[in-house]
Amino acid sequence: MDSKKRLWSSVWPPALMLLLIFIIWELIVRFELVYSWLIPSPIDVGKEMIKGWSRLMEHWLATMQLTLLGFVGGSLFGIALAMLLHFIPIARRAMYPVLILSQNIPVIVIAPILTMLLGFGMMPKVLLIVLVCFFPICIAMLGGLAQVDYSLNNYMSMIGSSKWQTFIHLELPSALSNLFSGLKIAASYSVLSAVVAEWLSPKVGLGGYMILSSRGYMPERVFAAVLLIVMTSLLLFWLVTLVETLCIRWRPRKEAS
């Protein structure tokens, strides 16, 4: 009962805020402060979503497939790389600055290069998402692995724990909450980069649908796609959070967060 109350009190303020934004948006369009062919009213966008639902879902599924492939691939790659750098200190010292440096290249601008090299298929798109995702995951995990509690580490060494045992039983669990922070960032990035990748060869997917709709001056459709993309991003974020609460159960539960 009490926790329900608390949940409710954390839900209603942002919900009210969102509602308010929609109302203001609707009013702005109603009173023709902007042209409705530039910015459609939220009600029209809603109508468009219902009308074109089956087609939207088709595109959504394509985007979702691409996103998940890239996200899972990027996560595996990020985790594997973090482990490698953790176990081989010299590799860490050599790679870490290069990794940071490589992130100054906005990965989005690599997209056309990838398309040029690998064509318009699935491969370059997935690769783009992997490239975007692996970095926050790898860095977050490395940070977590370096933050191991001193006295626990000392205990493990004293009783003669091997490097691998220390990794499995001490370092990995203590890096988990950092890893999940990285995964959450990567989850949002992956949706974003899937959409960008689809812009490049607009056949299927919400990104493609967006581009084609905007070329055809159908702003309701563009906005419908944007709304769906935002929701997908939220969904993925929420999924990662769910897995986190399932994985990390050894802490006292935080009150209302």
Next chain:
Amino acid sequence: MLELKGVSKSFVSKGERHEVLRDINITVNDGEFVSIIGPSGSGKTTLFQLIGGLNELDSGEIWLDGNQISGERGHIAYMPQQASLLPWYSVKRNIALALQISGANKKEALQQAEQWLERVGLAAYGDAYPYKLSGGMSQRVSFLRALLSSQQLMLLDEPFGALDALTRLHMQQWLLSIWEHNRRSVLLVTHSIDEALMLSDRIIVLSSHPATVIQEIVVPFTRPRSDDLWSTSQFNELKQLIYAQLQDKGAG
């Protein structure tokens, strides 16, 4: 059992050499409880790290059961000052993990952990996560974990140092009640003269900067030790003797 022969160690920091241990000779016999007492900063932690194989000796040798173990890890069971239970494992799994690392297989380790928790009346805590335990309770688990490991020598590093006086007294009695029925060789580091006298067969008094062995005292009390040992005159005489020695040599 354990033999330290002429162990010396110094560290270099900021270009200066600090001698921490000088020519330490200590033996612990099979099933014997030996305490090391000394002023703070007398290098007791360094000594344990040498025995645990975390650090290299400058000179001297460490022998265990007829084998030289200088610089080798995994020969001892360890109970640190902080309980150091892994927060992501239940009490049961924490105990089992120590046994696993000392060579047992997982299933047997878990069974043994359960049996012992039952035997010492902590069965209810088996599945609890460490954050739910009090300080004293955590140390009980930490002690059990060291006791059940297959290594024959236990190092206890100020295990009750962070507890309040009353809990500390309970813990000492609890530890004795278990240890006297399950004898293992123990090397205990402590700041408390009372604790050393209550628990051990022999007390080694260290000086500081650098640490050297000042004296070895054989504790004459019979086992099982009675709860009101601390009120006897012999206990208090010994206590004053050790206190005087620590004052003498340790103050420098």
